[in-house]
Amino acid sequence: MTKNTKTAINTIIFLTLGGVLFYWAIKSQDTEELWDQIKQVNLFWVGLSMLCGVISHLLRALRWNLLLEPMNYKASTANSFHAVILGYLVNMALPRVGEITRPAVLSKLEKIPFNKLVGTVLVERIVDLIITIILALTIFIIQFQLIIEFVEELMKKFNASSIGLFSVSFVVFIILISIAYFKRKWFYQLPVIRKFQSFIEGIIDGIKTIFSLRKKGLFITYSLLIWVMYFFMPFLIFYAFDGTAHLGVSAGFTVLLFGTVAMIIPIPGGIGTFEVLVPAALNIYAINPLISNSYTLITHAIQFLVIAGVGIFSIVYVIFKLKKVNNHEMG
Numbered sequence: 001m002t003k004n005t006k007t008a009i010n011t012i013i014f015l016t017l018g019g020v021l022f023y024w025a026i027k028s029q030d031t032e033e034l035w036d037q038i039k040q041v042n043l044f045w046v047g048l049s050m051l052c053g054v055i056s057h058l059l060r061a062l063r064w065n066l067l068l069e070p071m072n073y074k075a076s077t078a079n080s081f082h083a084v085i086l087g088y089l090v091n092m093a094l095p096r097v098g099e100i101t102r103p104a105v106l107s108k109l110e111k112i113p114f115n116k117l118v119g120t121v122l123v124e125r126i127v128d129l130i131i132t133i134i135l136a137l138t139i140f141i142i143q144f145q146l147i148i149e150f151v152e153e154l155m156k157k158f159n160a161s162s163i164g165l166f167s168v169s170f171v172v173f174i175i176l177i178s179i180a181y182f183k184r185k186w187f188y189q190l191p192v193i194r195k196f197q198s199f200i201e202g203i204i205d206g207i208k209t210i211f212s213l214r215k216k217g218l219f220i221t222y223s224l225l226i227w228v229m230y231f232f233m234p235f236l237i238f239y240a241f242d243g244t245a246h247l248g249v250s251a252g253f254t255v256l257l258f259g260t261v262a263m264i265i266p267i268p269g270g271i272g273t274f275e276v277l278v279p280a281a282l283n284i285y286a287i288n289p290l291i292s293n294s295y296t297l298i299t300h301a302i303q304f305l306v307i308a309g310v311g312i313f314s315i316v317y318v319i320f321k322l323k324k325v326n327n328h329e330m331g
Contacts, residue, residue, distance in 0.1 A: 037241075037294040045240040046302060049233045053306035056229035060084050060124070063222035067120040068112065070212040079109045079321070082314040089311035092304065095266040099125070109321055131227055132260055139253050143284070231256050234278075237299050243291035244282070255281045259299070274300045 087102030103117030235252035258281035
């Protein structure tokens with residue numbers, strides 16, 4: 001079985017799973033009522049939310065460029081921005097493939113070694129993971145009582161066999177991680193690893209850039225601003241619905257966390273997982289299911305529209321840019 005075939009099969013499986021979750025999430029809702037609720041949305045707040053989405057991607061491009069400086073490479077903001085957008089565009093159809101597409105596009109545009117760019121992308125993901133963990137801990141502390149009550153209600157819906165299966169899966173995961181750690185020397189000696197040693201070294205060089213940043217303060221500022229924009233994207237939509245306009249900052253952080261987890265799960269575009277987890281977050285604040293589902297569909301649609309809309313322009317930009325680069329090299 002070829003790699004492309006495996007990718008296609010995985011995509012079909014996860015897309016099907018996402019479709020099932022999506023159907024399960026909204027099957028109890030009257031579609032006419034849902035559509036009527038969506039039609040009443042305040043487009044002003046929708047527009048502001050979309051603007052925050054575009055700004056977050058621009059900030060990500062600016063932060064990415066800072067990671068290139070320690071390796072003495074430089075990329076234009078426009079090239080980095082469009083590479084970021086294309087990465088997200090590919091991720092909508094093929095989860096995680098966008099993480100390879102992004103450095104591949106910038107490598108072609110700027111003639112920067114691909115493996116070094118992969119290393120910088122890994123740094124970004126590690127930083128984002130750390131911020132997500134901090135966000136989760138902050139929400140848990142601020143909303144402790146509400147979350148405990150929500151978890152208690154959720155646990156009542158699980159039977160003993162479900163809890164047992166989860167426990168076994170968790171134990172197996174810990175064992176596998178432990179084996180990988182203690183056998184790491186053996187792993188490094190594998191022929192396939194040694195064959196691609198130079199490639200891996202390039203990735204490591206990219207990862208090391210986090211320790212030799214020339215503008216650490218600016219890197220931290222960009223990282224925080226990216227997540228500020230991520231926060232405002234769903235938070236501003238609260239004001240687009242009468243039923244969520246009263247929700248505050250704490251609820252905004254909770255929705256952000258649940259939405260982030262939904263998008264991390266390797267299902268194309270977070271379809272289904274987003275429609276399950278975000279209403280669950282709003283359920284903590286006793287939001288009517290009709291309102292929470294309408295809110296979720298609008299918020300998720302905004303993410304697609306921003307990526308798809310800007311993505312079309314990015315495709316055209318990259319095509320013309322690559323032609324220009326190729327013509328220059330031939331000349």
